Amino acid sequence: MSRDxxxxxxxxxxxxxxxxxxNRFYQVPHCTGMGWLRxxxxxxxxxxxxxxxxxxxxxxxxxxxxxxxxxxxPSASLWDDSDVRAHALMTDAVHEHGALAGVELWYxxxxxxxxxxxxxxxxxxxxxxxxxxxxxxRAMDKADIRTFRHWHRRAALRAREAGFDIVYVYATHGYLVxxxxxxxxxxxxxxxxxxxxxxxRLVRELIEETKEAVGDRCAVAVRFSADEVAGEDGTPIWGxxxxxxAMLADLPDLWDINIADYSLEMGVSRFVKEAALxxxxxxxxxxxxxxxxxxxxxxxxDTMVGQIRRGITDFIGAARPSIADPFLPRKIEEGRxxxxxxxxxxxxxxxxxxxxxxxxCTQNPTMGEEWRRGWHxxxxxxxxxxxxxxxxxxxxxxxxxARALGARGYEVMLAEATxxxxxxxxxxxxxxxxxxxxxxxxxxxxQLIDMPNVGIFRESRxxxxxxxxxxxxxxxxxxxxxxxxxxxDEQVYLPIATGExxxxxxxxxxxxxxxxxxxPTLVFDGDGYYMGGVIAERLRAEGLEVTLCTPDDSVSRxxxxxxxxxxxxxxxxxxxxxxxxxxxxxxxxGREARLECVYSGREKIIPAVNVVMVTARRPEDALYQALxxxxxxxxxxxxxxxxxxxxxxxIIAAAVHAGHRYARELDAVLDxxxxxxxxxxxxxxxxxxxxxxxxxxxx
Ligand code: ADP
Ligand code: SF4
Numbered sequence: 152m153s154r155d156x157x158x159x160x161x162x163x164x165x166x167x168x169x170x171x172x173x174n175r176f177y178q179v180p181h182c183t184g185m186g187w188l189r190x191x192x193x194x195x196x197x198x199x200x201x202x203x204x205x206x207x208x209x210x211x212x213x214x215x216x217x218x219x220x221x222x223x224x225p226s227a228s229l230w231d232d233s234d235v236r237a238h239a240l241m242t243d244a245v246h247e248h249g250a251l252a253g254v255e256l257w258y259x260x261x262x263x264x265x266x267x268x269x270x271x272x273x274x275x276x277x278x279x280x281x282x283x284x285x286x287x288x289r290a291m292d293k294a295d296i297r298t299f300r301h302w303h304r305r306a307a308l309r310a311r312e313a314g315f316d317i318v319y320v321y322a323t324h325g326y327l328v329x330x331x332x333x334x335x336x337x338x339x340x341x342x343x344x345x346x347x348x349x350x351x352r353l354v355r356e357l358i359e360e361t362k363e364a365v366g367d368r369c370a371v372a373v374r375f376s377a378d379e380v381a382g383e384d385g386t387p388i389w390g391x392x393x394x395x396x397a398m399l400a401d402l403p404d405l406w407d408i409n410i411a412d413y414s415l416e417m418g419v420s421r422f423v424k425e426a427a428l429x430x431x432x433x434x435x436x437x438x439x440x441x442x443x444x445x446x447x448x449x450x451x452x453d454t455m456v457g458q459i460r461r462g463i464t465d466f467i468g469a470a471r472p473s474i475a476d477p478f479l480p481r482k483i484e485e486g487r488x489x490x491x492x493x494x495x496x497x498x499x500x501x502x503x504x505x506x507x508x509x510x511x512c513t514q515n516p517t518m519g520e521e522w523r524r525g526w527h528x529x530x531x532x533x534x535x536x537x538x539x540x541x542x543x544x545x546x547x548x549x550x551x552x553a554r555a556l557g558a559r560g561y562e563v564m565l566a567e568a569t570x571x572x573x574x575x576x577x578x579x580x581x582x583x584x585x586x587x588x589x590x591x592x593x594x595x596x597x598q599l600i601d602m603p604n605v606g607i608f609r610e611s612r613x614x615x616x617x618x619x620x621x622x623x624x625x626x627x628x629x630x631x632x633x634x635x636x637x638x639x640d641e642q643v644y645l646p647i648a649t650g651e652x653x654x655x656x657x658x659x660x661x662x663x664x665x666x667x668x669x670x671p672t673l674v675f676d677g678d679g680y681y682m683g684g685v686i687a688e689r690l691r692a693e694g695l696e697v698t699l700c701t702p703d704d705s706v707s708r709x710x711x712x713x714x715x716x717x718x719x720x721x722x723x724x725x726x727x728x729x730x731x732x733x734x735x736x737x738x739x740x741g742r743e744a745r746l747e748c749v750y751s752g753r754e755k756i757i758p759a760v761n762v763v764m765v766t767a768r769r770p771e772d773a774l775y776q777a778l779x780x781x782x783x784x785x786x787x788x789x790x791x792x793x794x795x796x797x798x799x800x801x802i803i804a805a806a807v808h809a810g811h812r813y814a815r816e817l818d819a820v821l822d823x824x825x826x827x828x829x830x831x832x833x834x835x836x837x838x839x840x841x842x843x844x845x846x847x848x849x850x
Contacts, residue, residue, distance in 0.1 A: 152486035158452050160459055162484060165206075165442055165466065168370035168404025170316045172251050172466070174206040175459065176480040177444045179407060180255035180319065180374070181470035182211040183510045183519075184503030186225030189830040190237035192509055193227075195522035197252075198244025200473055203528070204480030207317065207466070208245045209253035210238070211504075212326075215306035216299075218270040219259040219327075223507035226257065229306040235313045242314030253317035253372065254310045256303060256361075260327030261288045273299070275330045275337045275344070296343060296353065299327075303357055304364050311365040318369045320357045323376045323409055328354060332395065347391055351398055358402045370404035377431040381412035384423070387431045393438065400439040407468065408435055408445045416446065419715045420496025421584035421681070422722065426454055432463050444468040450475075450493040452483045474500045475514040477528050492594050495587045498713035499804045505712035513804040514591060516551065516811035523828040526815065534560040535818045541566065541623035541789075543613050543774060546574020547803050548795025549629030550595040551810030557602040559814065564621060565605060568612035572596055574631050575796070576803060578663040583688045591803060615777045625790045627813055628775040629806075632768035632796035634658035638677055638736060639767050647675075647764065652741035657763045659686050668761035671696040673744045675736040677766040679708040680802070684719045686763055687728045698729035698757055702749050706730060731755075736762065768800035 154162070162174045178200055185193040193210075200208050213227040214220060228234050238254070245252040260274035264284035272280070273295055274288040291299065303320075310318045322328040330336045331353045337344045343352050354373070361371045379390030387410070409416045410431045415423055426447040436443055444466035449455050455467045472479055475494035482490050492514045500518070503510035512518035517526040540556055542549045545567035553565040571577045573592030580589035599605050611617075618626055636656045637644040648656050657668060659682050672695050676683025684707045687699045699706060706720040723730065734746040734755065744759040775793045782791075794813045795806035 154484050154486045155452075158456060158483055160456055161452065161467065161480075167251075167317065167372075167442055168366065169368060170251055170370050172206040173249055174204070174480065175455075175466050176205045177207040177466035177468050178205045178209055178473045179444060179446055179468040179470055180209040180211055180253070181474070182224070182226070182501070182504035184225055184506070184508050185510065185519075186211060187228040187234065187237065188225045189509060190240055192519065192522045192830045194240035194244045196510075196519060197241050198247065199521050199528060200477045201245040201248035201250035203473075203476070203478035204484060205250055205469075205473055205477070206480070207251045207253055209317070209319075210241065210255060212257035212321065213254050213306070213310075215256050215258055216302040217268040218265060218272060219257065219263055220265045220268045220270075221259055221263050222267040224504050225507060227254075229254070229256070229309045229313070232309075235309050238310070238313035238315070242316075246314065251316040252314065253319065254313070254315040255319040255321050255374065256306050256310065257321050258299065258303070258327040260330055262324075262326055274327055275333075275339060278336075281325060293341060293343075300353075300356060300360060304360050307361045307364045307369075311369055316369055317372050317405065318361055318365055319407070320354060320361060320371065320373045320403070322354050323374050324413060328357065329376065334391065347395060348398070351395055355399060355402065358399065362403075366404075372405040372407050373399070373403040374407040374409065376411050377408050377428075377435055378411050381410075381415070384412075384415055385427070385430050387433075389434075393434055396435070397438050401441060404441060406435070406439060406441055406443045408432060408443060408464075414714055414718050417498065417501065417714050418448075418496070419498050419713060419718070420448075420587040421685075422715070422718050423448075423496070425449060425451065426458065429458070429463055436462050436464070442466065446470065448472060448494055448496060450479070450491060452488065471496070471498075471500060474510065474512050474518055477515070477518075489597050493587075493590045495590045497588070497803070498715065499802060501714055502712035505714075511804050511808070513802070513807060514594065516804075516808040520827075523830055524815075524826075526811075531555060531558050531815065532819075536624075538562075538624035538818065539564070539622075540625045540627065540817070541618065541621050542627045542629055543618065544568070544574065544629035544631055544795075544797065545572040545607070546629060546631045546795060546806060547576055547591050548631075548797075548806040548810040548813075549574070549627070550592065550599075551807045552627055552629065552794060552813045553605055553607075553810075554595045554598050554602075555811050555814030556817065557599060557605040559817075560604065561817070563602075563605040564608065564623065565599070566608045566611040566613050566617075568610070570609050572607070572609070575806075578660075579682075579685075582663065582685045583692060585685060588803070591807065613774065615774065615781060618774070618778060619781075619788075623789050625817060626778070626787075626792070628772065628778070628791070628793040628797055629795045629810065630771040630774055630793075630797045632770045632800040634660045634765065635767050635769050636764050637766065638675065638764060644767070647736060647762065648739045648741070650741075652739055655741050655761045656739065657761060659763065659765055662686055662689055662763060667693055668695070668763075670760035671758050672698075672761040672763060673736070673739075673757055673759035674699045674763045674765060675744075676701040676703075676707070677764075679703055681707060681710060681719070683707060683765040684710075684723055686765060687723060688726060690763070691726045691728055696729075698731060698759065699723060700731040700734050700736060700744070700746060700757070702733065702735045704733055706732065731757070768796065770797050770800060772797045
């Protein structure tokens with residue numbers, strides 16, 4: 152197959168100052184939870200993107216000096232020669248495939264408390280830390296500004312030495328440089344504050360100095376916001392931005408444009424759809440002659456072409472679409488559109504950085520596993536035996552196991568109890584805002600259609616006897632999990648009602664299966680991720696009076712890791728959902744719910760004739776346990792495994808990963824003591840030598 156000529160424009164080379172991008176696919180800087188801590192993992196991951204056809208591949212935010220340290224969120228760094236060597240792993244991996252490597256030089260300012268280095272953070276003014284730590288910044292004086300420019304220049308020189316082709320001046324996202332631009336923040340009385348010209352001065356100097364330092368070989372890009380402050384979605388508040396932009400318009404070699412509202416720019420699909428930045432970009436290209444890149448969670452090549460033809464952008468910027476499918480450009484080039492693994496907009500990738508662990512992706516189980524497990528998103532080792540594999544259950548785990556095993560060439564039978572494949576994603580995707588989650592199923596179902604070695608058996612609820620009759624060599628049980636009606640008090644599961652009220656205690660499974668209640672309903676969210684809020688919204692859409700109650704201090708607590716917590720609560724409040732935080736559900740009698748403050752124990756009564764318990768899930772592993780029980784002295788005539796939620800209920804990404812891991816490891820020789828490579832600072836054999844203090848004492 153070859154590409155559709157309509158998409159040719161996406162494959163045109165584009166000049167960026169002294170360098171040329173081979174096409175218009177541009178992986179903008181995105182965090183990975185790897186940073187300076189895991190350079191090999193990082194380099195392999197970025198290299199795979201270049202291999203997949205991204206013409207430009209950038210790092211994450213890269214600290215220029217120890218006074219900008221974001222741990223526990225791992226940024227990259229360019230502080231010294233060791234960093235240069237670490238980045239060279241990445242630039243080499245990217246260059247190997249003909250792509251350009253970009254680096255985003257970064258200084259946090261009031262967003263970082265420097266918890267590791269313990270140096271005071273600096274910003275335009277003395278301001279409280281914006282991540283909520285009880286630290287304030289030091290107000291920069293002119294000597295500090297001079298020193299900062301020196302650090303920036305030094306980092307740019309190191310970037311060039313490390314082999315980067317594009318060096319960023321990072322002037323958005325509330326970090327230091329953007330605060331200098333901000334008229335509300337920057338009211339300094341010196342030549343760096345107050346007037347528009349003064350506020351733009353630092354960015355201008357950084358661009359000029361970076362160009363002077365490395366511009367012979369590297370392009371200089373600026374990351375800049377198209378609007379002034381966050382307003383209603385899709386309604387830009389431009390303020391003086393256009394004027395500011397016009398003052399700098401042709402100074403850098405490339406503009407990387409985003410917007411003031413990070414929760415829209417990086418929006419989850421529940422609230423934000425493809426190409427959401429377009430209304431903000433309207434004027435940008437008319438002001439500069441330099442190439443422009445912007446993002447929009449683009450996965451449709453037609454939308455991409457439209458963005459370029461209509462003059463919105465020159466490059467198709469992507470973070471998430473490149474994570475979900477590092478081979479997206481290649482697939483478009485080869486005309487294999489149905490093979491694209493489309494991002495579902497869940498932001499699980501972002502949670503890696505939030506939590507300080509390597510990036511993961513719901514759609515792409517190989518993300519972050521390129522180096523430590525040697526997994527490639529498109530290449531999987533061929534089977535090593537003629538074995539036949541039975542997979543029971545076609546949720547995310549079963550579907551991914553079948554797809555990956557099918558790709559390895561195994562003969563696979565996939566049995567699913569219901570008519571529809573997809574398990575939990577099929578059910579959850581029917582809930583409000585969750586439509587894009589169906590892509591987890593659709594991508595895999597589409598792939599399976601083309602695999603003659605995979606048989607799909609719908610409406611086939613298998614029993615122990617059925618499994619035995621199939622005569623497979625390997626059996627994987629992927630039968631999922633169901634929500635429990637109890638609450639969990641951190642030690643045991645407790646029933647919440649007795650007598651007739653028991654029938655009025657529902658779970659998300661009841662709601663998803665269409666058993667909708669009537670009358671005032673309390674949704675008790677002890678889970679803390681998206682399900683509680685989504686169920687509340689679903690019931691509100693039926694016109695019910697709904698209260699969402701959680702023992703946490705905030706609504707949908709865990710969604711802070713996916714950059715959507717503010718939106719979730721705002722949305723529920725707008726819908727008229729009542730909110731009770733820091734309240735545990737102590738009892739329910741069919742008329743009232745008895746809440747208990749988690750701090751004081753004080754009781755509160757809420758009228759409710761139903762409760763929906765969103766607490767925990769019970770693994771549906773009865774088939775697995777029954778098969779094990781059948782094993783007897785001779786064992787089973789097949790290997791038996793359980794995967795996904797039926798093994799340990801978790802997020803969808805975990806089930807997809809479990810299915811993929813099962814497929815990769817089948818027939819493989821694996822060291823069970825160390826099943827993956829450990830990327831960390833290797834101190835070598837000297838580690839066993841006495842430390843400095845010991846040696847000092849002995850001498
Ligand atoms: P996971 O997230 O681990 O993939 P899901 O709950 O999404 O789990 O999917 C489990 C799937 O297994 C569901 O589609 C369910 O209908 C199916 N299933 C459960 N029990 C059986 C069984 N005995 N035979 C076949 N399919 C089953
Ligand atoms: Fe997209 Fe979710 Fe993967 Fe992130 S984790 S790239 S949002 S599918």
